[in-house]
Amino acid sequence: MSSKKKILVTGGCGYIGSHTVVELIHNNFEVIIIDDLSNSSIQTINNIEKITGIKPLFCECDLKNKKHLDNIIRYNKNIDATIHFAAYKAVGESVKKPLTYYQNNITSLLNLLEVQSNYNIDNFIFSSSATVYGHPKKLPITEKNKTQRPFSPYGNTKKIAEEILEDIANSEKNFSCISLRYFNPIGAHESSLIGELPNGIPNNLLPYITQTAIGLREKLSVFGNDYPTPDGTPIRDYIHVVDLVKAHVKALKRQLNNQQESNFEIFNLGTGNGYSVMDVIKTFEKVASRKLNYEIVDRRNGDVPELYANANLAKEKLCWKAEKNLEDMIRSSWEWEQKARK
Numbered sequence: 001m002s003s004k005k006k007i008l009v010t011g012g013c014g015y016i017g018s019h020t021v022v023e024l025i026h027n028n029f030e031v032i033i034i035d036d037l038s039n040s041s042i043q044t045i046n047n048i049e050k051i052t053g054i055k056p057l058f059c060e061c062d063l064k065n066k067k068h069l070d071n072i073i074r075y076n077k078n079i080d081a082t083i084h085f086a087a088y089k090a091v092g093e094s095v096k097k098p099l100t101y102y103q104n105n106i107t108s109l110l111n112l113l114e115v116q117s118n119y120n121i122d123n124f125i126f127s128s129s130a131t132v133y134g135h136p137k138k139l140p141i142t143e144k145n146k147t148q149r150p151f152s153p154y155g156n157t158k159k160i161a162e163e164i165l166e167d168i169a170n171s172e173k174n175f176s177c178i179s180l181r182y183f184n185p186i187g188a189h190e191s192s193l194i195g196e197l198p199n200g201i202p203n204n205l206l207p208y209i210t211q212t213a214i215g216l217r218e219k220l221s222v223f224g225n226d227y228p229t230p231d232g233t234p235i236r237d238y239i240h241v242v243d244l245v246k247a248h249v250k251a252l253k254r255q256l257n258n259q260q261e262s263n264f265e266i267f268n269l270g271t272g273n274g275y276s277v278m279d280v281i282k283t284f285e286k287v288a289s290r291k292l293n294y295e296i297v298d299r300r301n302g303d304v305p306e307l308y309a310n311a312n313l314a315k316e317k318l319c320w321k322a323e324k325n326l327e328d329m330i331r332s333s334w335e336w337e338q339k340a341r342k
C-alpha cells in the first residue's frame with residue numbers, strides 16, 4: 001500500500017495550480033487534478049510529467065457539476081486534503097459578468113465542501129487574494145488588517161469564500177482550513193515548461209509586458225503616473241510563483257501534522273517589498289536587454305496606490321520566506337514567454 005498522502009488539486013492545470021502540483025510531487029505527495037480546462041491546457045499534464053517524471057491523475061470536471069465531482073471523489077478513495085484553486089479570476093470581466101463569477105466561484109466552492117465532507121475529507125487549503133483587504137489604510141498589510149469589500153465581483157468572491165470557510169470551521173471542529181492571501185504572483189518554473197498563459201488580452205502587468213516585448217501587443221498602457229508614490233505609478237508586492245507554491249506545501253504539512261493553532265488560519269503570501277510599475281518596466285528592460293514600448297494613460301478604475309505585505313506570520317508559523325527577487329521573477333516570466341511562443 002502506498003504511504004503517500006493523496007491531495008486533490010482543483011484548477012491543477014492553471015498557472016498557480018500547475019506549479020503547486022510540481023512542488024507537491026517533489027515533496028512525495030500523490031496528486032489528483034480536477035480542472036475544467038476553461039482557462040488552461042491539457043498539455044500542462046505532460047509538462048508536469050516532463051519536470052517531475054510523474055504524471056498526475058487528471059479528471060476533467062466542472063465543479064459546478066456536483067454529481068460528477070461526487071463520482072470522482074468516491075472513486076479516488078482516501079483523499080487527505082484539497083487545495084482549491086479552480087476559479088474565474090479576471091477582474092475586469094467580473095465587473096461585466098458578476099453573475100457568472102458568483103455562480104462559478106461560489107457554487108464550485110460549495111459543491112466541493114459538501115462533497116468532500118460526505119467523504120470525510122477534513123483538510124482544505126484555499127487560494128485567496130490580497131484583494132480582500134480592499135483599499136488598506138495601514139501598510140504593510142498584516143493578517144490583522146480589516147478586510148473590506150473588494151472593488152470587483154471577482155475579489156468579492158474571494159472574500160465571501162473566506163467567510164463561508166470561517167463559518168464552517170466554526171461549526172465543524174474536524175474541519176481544518178488555511179486561507180492563503182496572495183499578493184501579486186508572477187514568474188514561471190525554471191524549466192519554462194509551465195507558466196502563465198492568459199486567455200486573450202492579459203489583465204495583469206507582467207503578461208502584458210512580455211506579450212508586448214514579443215510582439216503580440218503593440219504597447220503597454222501604464223495606468224496612471226499621478227499616484228502618491230515616489231515615481232507616481234502604483235506599488236505592488238510581486239512574488240515568484242515558485243516561492244508562492246512552496247508556502248502551499250508548508251501550509252499543507254502544517255495541516256496534515258495537526259500543527260494548526262486554530263482550525264481556520266490565514267497567511268499573507270508576499271515578499272514584503274513593494275515595487276512600482278516603472279520599477280517593473282525598468283527591470284524588464286534590463287533583464288531582456290531591450291526597450292519596452294509603453295505609454296502613460298489614465299488610471300484604471302479600482303487600482304489602489306500601494307499594496308504590500310507584512311509576511312512575518314508565514315515566516316514564523318510556516319517557516320517560509322520568499323527567496324527570489326524581482327529580477328529572478330521577471331527573467332523567468334520572459335524566458336517562459338519566449339519558449340511559449342516558439
Ligand code: UFG
Pocket residue numbers: 089091129130131132155183184203204205206208220221222223224233234235236277300303307
Ligand atoms: N498595470 C498597468 N498596465 C497594465 C496592467 C497593469 O499599468 O496593462 C498596472 C496596474 O495599474 C497596477 C499594476 O500594474 O498598478 C499591477 O496590476 P495587475 O493587474 O498586474 O495586478 P493587480 O494588483 O491589479 O491585481 C492583482 C491580482 C488580482 C488581485 C489583486 C489583489 O491580479 O487577482 O492583485 O490586490 F485581485
